[in-house]
Amino acid sequence: MLARLYIDDARQRVRQGHPWIFDNQVRRMECNPAEGNVVQVFDVKKGPLGQGYYNPQSKIRVRMLTKDLDEPIDAAFFRRKVQAAWDFRIRTGQPESCRVVFGEADGLPALVVDKFNDVLVVQTLALGMDRFKPMIVQALNEVLQPRGIYERNDVPVRTKEGLDLVKGPLSEPFDTKLVIEENGVRYHVDIGEGQKTGHFLDQRLNHAAMAAISKDARVLDCFTHTGGFGLHAAHYGAREVLGLDISEDAVGQARANARLNGLEGRCTFVTVNVFDFLAGPVRENGPWDVIVLDPPAFAKSRAALDNAVRGYKEINLRAMKALPPGGFLVTCSCSQHMLPDLFRKTIADAARDAHRELREVYTGGQPPDHPVHWAIPETHYLKCHILQVL
Numbered sequence: 562m563l564a565r566l567y568i569d570d571a572r573q574r575v576r577q578g579h580p581w582i583f584d585n586q587v588r589r590m591e592c593n594p595a596e597g598n599v600v601q602v603f604d605v606k607k608g609p610l611g612q613g614y615y616n617p618q619s620k621i622r623v624r625m626l627t628k629d630l631d632e633p634i635d636a637a638f639f640r641r642k643v644q645a646a647w648d649f650r651i652r653t654g655q656p657e658s659c660r661v662v663f664g665e666a667d668g669l670p671a672l673v674v675d676k677f678n679d680v681l682v683v684q685t686l687a688l689g690m691d692r693f694k695p696m697i698v699q700a701l702n703e704v705l706q707p708r709g710i711y712e713r714n715d716v717p718v719r720t721k722e723g724l725d726l727v728k729g730p731l732s733e734p735f736d737t738k739l740v741i742e743e744n745g746v747r748y749h750v751d752i753g754e755g756q757k758t759g760h761f762l763d764q765r766l767n768h769a770a771m772a773a774i775s776k777d778a779r780v781l782d783c784f785t786h787t788g789g790f791g792l793h794a795a796h797y798g799a800r801e802v803l804g805l806d807i808s809e810d811a812v813g814q815a816r817a818n819a820r821l822n823g824l825e826g827r828c829t830f831v832t833v834n835v836f837d838f839l840a841g842p843v844r845e846n847g848p849w850d851v852i853v854l855d856p857p858a859f860a861k862s863r864a865a866l867d868n869a870v871r872g873y874k875e876i877n878l879r880a881m882k883a884l885p886p887g888g889f890l891v892t893c894s895c896s897q898h899m900l901p902d903l904f905r906k907t908i909a910d911a912a913r914d915a916h917r918e919l920r921e922v923y924t925g926g927q928p929p930d931h932p933v934h935w936a937i938p939e940t941h942y943l944k945c946h947i948l949q950v951l
Contacts, residue, residue, distance in 0.1 A: 563612070564594035565601045566623060575602070575610050578936030580625035580670045582613065587622055596723070597692040599626070599634050613670075614689020618723045624670035624687060636696045642669050643700040650930055658741040659930040660762055661705065666934040674701065675758040677741050677750055679708040682758040683731060686714075688722045698731050709735035713758050728753065740821065744769045746796050747821050748787060749814060761789070764855070767893065767925045767945040768793040774889045774922065774947060775799045778850035781883075783835045783876070788815035788828070790853040790891065795824040799851070804830040805838055839879035852880045853891040859899070866898050870907050873899065877911040884950045889922065897942035904944050912950075923947040 568586045570576055582602065594600045594615045602610040602623060612634060613625035626634055646667040650659055661681065662674035671687035681701055685691040691714075698710055710731040719726060737753035743765055752759035768789055775797035782791030785804030792815075795802050802824075806812050815830040835856070854876055859869035873894060880890055894904050912919050925945045927933065933941040 562592070563599060563601045564590060564592035564615070565603060566590050566594075566615070567603050567605055567607070568610070568623075570604050570610065574936075575625065576604070578934070580613065580665050580668075580937070581621045582623035582625070584620055584622045597688040599689070601630055614687070614692070616688045616722060619687065619721060621687075624665075624689060626668070626670070634693075636699060639669075639693060639696045639700040640703060642667065643674075643697070643704045646674075647704050649932070653929040655928070655930045656743070656765070658743070658760075658762060659928075661701075661930075663931050663940070665937050666932045666940040672697065673758065675760075675762060676705070676707070677752060677759060678739055680735065680739070680752065681705065681707045681710045682713050682752050683710060684713055684716065684758065686716065686718055686722070688724060691719075691722075691724055694731075702732075707732075709733065711735075711737060711752050713752070716757070744793060744796070746792050746818075748818050749821060756786075761786070763895075763927050763931050763943055764789055764893070764945070766928045767891075767943075770923045770925060770945075770947055771891070772797040774851055774891075778889075779848070780851040780853065781805070781849045782853045782855075783839070783880070784854065784856045785815055785830060786811050786855070788818045788830065790855055791815070791828055791830070792818055792822060792824060794851065794853075795819075795827045796822065800827065802828040804828065805833050805835050806830070807832065807834055836876065836879075839876060839883060848885040849883060849888065850885075851889045851891065852884055854880055855891075855893040858896040859894075863898050869896055869899060870903070873904070873907045874911045874914075877908050878915050881912060881915040881917045881950050884917075886951055888950050890919075890948045890950050891945070892948065893943070893945045895943050897939050899944070900938075901941070901944055905946075908946065908948070918951040920949040920951060921946065922949055 567588050600615045609630050611628035613623040646662045658677045661676050671690045673684040675682045712731050715726045715728040738751045750760040771793045775794040778799045780794040780799045780802045782804040785791050785806045791802040791804040809832045812830045812832045819825040819828040859872045927943045
């Protein structure tokens with residue numbers, strides 16, 4: 562018999578589909594569930610809410626898997642979930658390299674699966690999901706039949722769940738270095754050593770939006786990482802691209818990607834602090850027709866939000882001052898705590914202080930392989946605006 566938890570769901574979050582139950586919501590337990598085990602969940606009036614996996618070490622005490630109290634959480638369960646996730650990607654026309662499972666948005670909390678050509682990368686980021694890893698791998702093999710599967714469970718968030726940091730093949734070993742294509746631009750990807758699962762797949766549609774503003778432009782790509790926006794700008798006809806990043810490794814990868822696409826003649830990538838550059842040399846190297854701001858997450862927690870707002874405002878202010886009238890600003894945030902309205906307000910405040918006006922060209926976010934679940938605000942994290950600065 563499964564252990565039972567009775568929780569306070571006063572705001573109806575769980576009943577409406579949010580899968581997280583926090584420690585301060587638990588009112589009592591029947592039996593004493595083992596760490597990582599599945600438990601049945603009820604509200605304080607004994608109304609059934611479903612089943613989820615339990616971890617007393619985590620602030621998120623339970624992550625819900627199903628609203629059905631009697632559904633077995635077994636290999637067949639994960640087979641159905643993976644099949645549904647993959648069917649959704651096929652139905653929405655996702656490319657060869659895409660996210661196959663986006664955690665909570667696909668009903669599999671704390672599970673991430675990315676597909677790069679014919680290989681998969683898996684992250685199990687919570688104790689309960691990690692316990693089901695053999696079933697998940699079996700389901701992925703049955704549904705997608707990949708050439709290989711690699712585990713990238715070397716991310717610090719696992720320590721909050723009491724999990725070790727590990728990485729390596731979950732299939733026969735294979736070469737982790739490959740080349741993928743996005744919007745006609747090719748990238749070197751190393752799923753064993755690259756960021757997160759090896760490459761960021763979520764800016765695909767925003768990269769494609771560069772086609773509207775790149776022709777014959779001089780483009781400054783700040784926080785370029787491996788060259789995403791800058792290489793797309795050159796691919797779409799920019800006459801000159803300068804990409805900036807503080808990471809020497811990222812800059813090296815961006816240069817290699819430029820060579821891979823035959824764009825090294827128009828793309829230059831340098832290691833520099835973007836904040837310092839926007840405060841000084843940018844004026845000497847301008848005027849730029851397009852400036853791209855795609856920084857790492859400034860707000861990794863709600864406690865960091867105030868500082869993040871100041872950071873986003875400062876870089877947008879500096880970029881606007883460096884653009885001539887009629888120039889274009891591409892500005893992004895991947896911080897889930899920076900909500901869309903707050904991000905817009907922050908950019909608007911920067912424009913006011915810079916004495917500039919803004920005209921919207923494009924607003925985007927995550928592609929459909931990173932779906933936003935309306936009951937789970939945390940699944941909506943990526944924001945992108947292309948603005949003409951007047």
